[in-house]
Amino acid sequence: MxxxxxxxxxxxxxxxxxxxxxxxxxxxxxxxxxxxxxxxxxxxxxxxxxxxxxxxxxxxxxxxxxxxxxxxxxxxxxxxxxxxxxxxxxxxxxxxxxxxxxxxxxxxxxxxxxxxxxxxxxxxxxxxxxxxxxxxxxxxxxxxxxxxxxxxxxxxxxxxHDVARPAPSPEMPAGEPAAVWRLPGDTGRRYAAVSGDVNPIHLHRLTARAMGFPRAIAHGMYSTARVLAALGPATSGPSTSRVWFRKPLLLPGTVALAVERHAGGEVVAGLTSRDGEVEHLVLDWRPIR
CATH class of the missing domain: 3.10.129.10 (Hotdog Thioesterase)
Incomplete structure (x- = not known):
């Protein structure tokens, strides 16, 4: 502090x-x-x-x-x-x-x-x-x-502002998806009920439209948690993660998870639309030895 x-x-x-x-x-x-x-x-x-x-x-x-x-x-x-x-x-x-x-x-x-x-x-x-x-x-x-x-x-x-752009995030992993998830329209409401985050953009199509979105969007930290959970229980141990959010994930929606594992235990994971055309997030996770 x-x-x-x-x-x-x-x-x-x-x-x-x-x-x-x-x-x-x-x-x-x-x-x-x-x-x-x-x-x-x-x-x-x-x-x-x-x-x-x-x-x-x-x-x-x-x-x-x-x-x-x-x-x-x-x-x-x-x-x-x-x-x-x-x-x-x-x-x-x-x-x-x-x-x-x-x-x-x-x-x-x-x-x-x-x-x-x-x-x-x-x-x-x-x-x-x-x-x-x-x-x-x-x-x-x-x-x-x-x-x-x-x-x-x-x-x-x-x-x-005329300032340098932040360093770019990692490239989205290539290859076949490790998982495909179908997220129903009430995903935002279910996550809000557990997390307490009742931001209207996540709850319903009508409240999301009032904020400029065509449909409700998934919470970014819900998507992050889903990816980390898919990487396995080691993510709950000593480790670091960094996630870059790219495009909102509209609900309902189908997403694909791609994973690349690197030397030293580093994992890069990406979440995209099922066809790969829309990139929702990319995440870098590393264990602390």
Missing amino acids: EPDVEVETLQQPPSLPRLYATAALTARGRSGSGPLPERALRLSDVRVDRDRLLLYQHLCGFPAGDVLPHTWPQVLGFPLQTELMARRDFPLALPGLVHLENTITVHRPLTADDVLELTVRAEHLREHPRGLLVDLVTEVTVAGEQAWHGRSTYLRKGRS
Whole structure:
């Protein structure tokens, strides 16, 4: 944690439906011209709801059990991210932010018996050729020791800036699909019920249309979790992942998973439309030896 950041401890997880409503009402005037808040939000004594965990594991394809999936702490930390971005001193409007990338490091396996402390802060507001980028950083500690670290990068589309484009993501894996998944139209609602992320673009065709999409789109972190689950239980151990989101996955939809395994245990996985014409995401996963 940066020494000049004030830490505010919350007594309970924020309500995501309330935060989305607040963010919509206070979006006007947030142009990105102000600084990021010098504040971190913390939630202590977080205990895992095993029933909710089991539903998440079943929905995303992880094996049932007490070991927390690679992406589960992201679910726990997302309400804190949203709380920080919904407050009036956050310079970017939450509605319309695009989740471009997500990076996770699992320092040690986490289990449902662990008592977690979550801390979220915003950092690195910067120009991008398509607008402005900001990172939301989530740290998870157990008994004072860092166990998990995540960085979510969001884009606020707007005025183009004359800056270098970020380094490109890996090439999409070639070859025959390792799996083909048919995602029904209620996938977004089912994931929202487990994760709490009730962003309207994921819930129904009509609410998605109001936000400029022809149909509801799958949550990016749902797609990420499905890919990591397909790579096997090793992803829940010490490892790092980085995912680049490309095109939204419209629901219902059929997607194909391609996988390339490299020396040292590195795996590059890609999710595309069934015909390969639309690239939804590419993910790089590496074990920590």
